[in-house]
Amino acid sequence: MKEIARLGLILMLICAVAAGSLSYVNGITSAIIADREEKEKIAQMQKLFPDVATLEDKTVDGMTATIGLDGAGKMVGLLAEARTEGYAGTIRFTLAVDGSGKIVGVNILSQSETPGLGDKIKEPAFLSQFVGKTGKDPITAGQDIDILAGATVSTRAMASGVKKALAEILVRFMGAEAPKQPTFNPSALKDGKYTGTADGFKSDIKVEVTIVGGKITEIKVLEHNDTANFFKMAEEEVIPRIINKQSVEVDAASGATGSSKGIMQAVLNALAK
Amino acid sequence: MGNIIVIIFGAIFINNFVLSRFLGLCPYFGVSKKVETSIGMGMAVTFVMTMASLVTWLLEWFVLVPNNLQYLRTIVFILVIAALVQFVEIVMRKVAPALYEALGIFLPLITTNCAVLGVAILNIQIGYNLFEALVFAVAAAAGFTLALVILAGIRERLELAFISRHFRGVALSLIIAGILSIAFMGFQGMM
Amino acid sequence: MSVMKDLSRGIIRDNAVFRLVLGLCPTLAVTGTAENGLGMGLSATAVLVCSNLVVAALRNVIPNKIRIPCFIVIIATFVTMVDMLLNAFLPALHAQLGIFVPLIVVNCVILGRAEAFASRNPVLNSAADGIGIGLGFTLALTTLGAVRELLSKGTIFHANILGSGYQPFQVFGFPPGAFIALGLMLALFNMLSRKFRLE
Known part of the structure; x- marks a missing residue:
């Protein structure tokens, strides 16, 4: 022992x-x-911002960014991670924005888009299109962002993802004012026909809304180029719901969320003027 | 669930501990003369690796991390493994004396089998949860046993062949392992 | 005199890799290039010399019954130190060697020397033995790394040797090439040692 x-x-x-x-x-x-x-x-x-002297990690509303400060403690730029829903799953990317709110670089961290088509979003030739854009630019596929051949959905996802992330960064880290959510009140609207457009799943959707006696009585789709049978599902389910509720805050048609949301947004855009 | 299948398949075939990660080579060349002993060795390693993964995983996440002592990981893990091997040795001598005789000197050598410490450290580095860590340990040990039994089978046959005396022993075993490793590389295309 | 002998013996005559076939895991795993082989060899040498020193100094203090756990603790301590120092001062090498830095703990060469030599010999001889065996180990790793780098990339220590027209022998950069290269080198070493009667 x-x-x-x-x-x-x-x-x-x-x-x-x-x-x-x-x-x-x-x-x-x-x-x-x-x-x-x-x-x-x-x-x-x-490499992104030559004047950076010190770093600071900051989290605002669930979004974390690494903020680069120069010798005097002034923000010269920040790097933040964001995500968007692509054709085949979530696309994770980083967005570098300089002190004036201009995009300096976009870098894809992970994606699962179709090899040979959608995965071209990670190529420098595509990503460099975002460099130099600010919150005032449209950042919309087909306008200032070229659509990749055979990868419309991936392109649109990246364009809207970058646009949304940039807007969030500007509000959360650079003191920009949050944009007001547009609303409408049908009873205050004059009788007549109103048109509006919004992003669908892979195309713009244009609708015509008829107001009679302060009520939405009819919604007609003028233009769209989404996949026909999915769009039909969305159209048949969502439009009666909007008219019934006199509001665009309705459930989307399951299986056709992209087109459904596009219709709701287009109606909102038509009436909230 | 798909994740678990990937771990199992990856540890046995694609990143085989012996043939691709180079872990556990000393017993691999030391105990691969006979198929029978190699199976016994494989079983002993499987048991020790699974137990070691369990204990070291718990120690890491419930003792080392809460106290900010990750820098003591190597020293703590190796001591736990050494103690475990002692325990297995005592039990085996009582329960299966024939196997104990056959494995002889190599049982204490499991302590210095880098596959055991390797699996414990990899579990932490990759960030597996407890269940994944245990699955990974069993699969890695199965991969080790598979490679060991294959080599032993080939070496049993080579006993009867004429071999240049410069190549006799480990030199030839290494070249055989190289050819096996090429075969296992073929699995990489499957993932 | 005997100190010099302890030093020189480990380099060729009792070379850990080529003659005793010990410490194979790091030998095969990190010898994709000569540089990594050298880095691993020197790290292991540092651990070996330090552990031999401490084990020899404490050889009359450590009770025989618990000597193995004691040796392991001593070795693990030095390995962890080397791990930290590499991470702090040579981060690129540390990233390359990866998990094989902590695994120096289970390198049979080091525990083998502690048990077979340092626990029975004076401090000075043990240090010399550690340096000798360590250099032999480094030599083996660097040679194997150089051969594999030459065959798989046409370079040694990043210096181009075989010219730009060389069609690389890719397999020597991958695991199978490590086994085959070491197997061939062992056979060569066997042949040479028979010829020069090292037995």
């Missing part, structure tokens, strides 16, 4: 010395490692 106690004591002593010396070395090296990792992060930011 005494023997076991002696052996245990010696082993414990050695372990204690080992742990002590390790914590000493760890104390020295962990600071150096943290310092180096910080420097690597700064170097990465400096």
